[in-house]
Amino acid sequence: MDAPTVAAAPILVAIDGPAGSGKSSVSRASAARLGFGILDTGAAYRALAWAARETGSDLDDEAAVLALLDSWRYSSTLIGDQRIGVLLHDGQSYRTYDVTAAIRDHAVSGQVSRVSKHPGVRERLNRMFREIVADSGLPGVVIEGRDITTVVAPDAPVRILMTASPEVRAQRRAGELEGLSHEQVLADIAARDAKDALVVDFMTPAPGVTLVDTSELDFEQSVQAVVDIVRAVQGAAEEGK
Ligand SMILES: Nc1ncnc2c1ncn2[C@@H]1O[C@H](COP(=O)(O)OP(=O)(O)O)[C@@H](O)[C@H]1O
Numbered sequence: 226m227d228a229p230t231v232a233a234a235p236i237l238v239a240i241d242g243p244a245g246s247g248k249s250s251v252s253r254a255s256a257a258r259l260g261f262g263i264l265d266t267g268a269a270y271r272a273l274a275w276a277a278r279e280t281g282s283d284l285d286d287e288a289a290v291l292a293l294l295d296s297w298r299y300s301s302t303l304i305g306d307q308r309i310g311v312l313l314h315d316g317q318s319y320r321t322y323d324v325t326a327a328i329r330d331h332a333v334s335g336q337v338s339r340v341s342k343h344p345g346v347r348e349r350l351n352r353m354f355r356e357i358v359a360d361s362g363l364p365g366v367v368i369e370g371r372d373i374t375t376v377v378a379p380d381a382p383v384r385i386l387m388t389a390s391p392e393v394r395a396q397r398r399a400g401e402l403e404g405l406s407h408e409q410v411l412a413d414i415a416a417r418d419a420k421d422a423l424v425v426d427f428m429t430p431a432p433g434v435t436l437v438d439t440s441e442l443d444f445e446q447s448v449q450a451v452v453d454i455v456r457a458v459q460g461a462a463e464e465g466k
């Protein structure tokens with residue numbers, strides 16, 4: 226009898242960076258070009274913060290957020306348009322919510338750091354991220370966030386820190402958010418980065434991590450920069466065989 230075939234683990238492309246650096250959109254376009262999936266870990270932290278607000282949980286209380294995680298299930302598309310789903314158990318059954326749009330609300334963005342600061346919560350989500358990638362059945366997955374290159378996938382063959390100047394990042398974000406001035410957006414992302422930086426360092430590349438500064442790059446050039454790095458690593462791996 227033939228031995229059962231075991232699917233090869235997907236090639237991992239780990240990308241970190243601060244808010245507005247281009248991680249999500251550039252990762253998505255690069256993944257599509259490479260034929261890989263994309264896992265946006267920030268969306269999971271946002272979906273957890275959304276659920277904490279929805280259920281009236283205390284976002285600053287780690288035990289309360291961990292208890293919420295027991296009744297919280299997360300789903301995310303890894304290819305094509307991003308759809309984010311949350312299942313919440315009300316004591317009797319699960320209720321399904323499509324939170325794709327809701328997690329981008331300004332109110333949620335301002336609260337996510339309150340749930341992402343808890344070490345036990347991060348551990349639980351990190352385990353979930355590794356399972357999602359391992360079960361994906363895809364040839365590769367681009368996984369992006371704040372601590373992917375250092376904590377979630379430090380052994381990934383491709384690790385990138387994507388940055389851009391604070392002014393450029395605020396300008397890009399303001400383009401997406403109607404009704405907020407450049408100054409407000411600049412202040413909001415600076416405040417969020419400062420809170421997040423207390424927990425993980427996503428401003429300086431760890432040893433072996435490639436820095437991609439997109440301040441002077443347009444969108445297409447940023448995507449090409451990521452694809453070129455991945456192809457160079459794939460090429461080197463082929464040569465080494
Ligand atoms: N290199 C770039 N040049 C111009 N606009 C960009 C570039 N990278 C990203 N953007 C735009 O900036 C906005 C924020 O990017 P996003 O991917 O959401 O950043 P992040 O995930 O790092 O917060 C999006 O509207 C995106 O299309």
Ligand SMILES: Nc1ccn([C@@H]2O[C@H](COP(=O)(O)OP(=O)(O)O)[C@@H](O)[C@H]2O)c(=O)n1
Binds near residue numbers: 267268338421
């Ligand atoms: N790996 C990650 C990803 C996100 N996060 C948290 O989730 C929030 C939202 O992440 P995001 O990637 O959607 O944020 P943007 O950079 O897209 O604005 C961040 O501000 C962090 O608090 C994290 O702690 N660790």
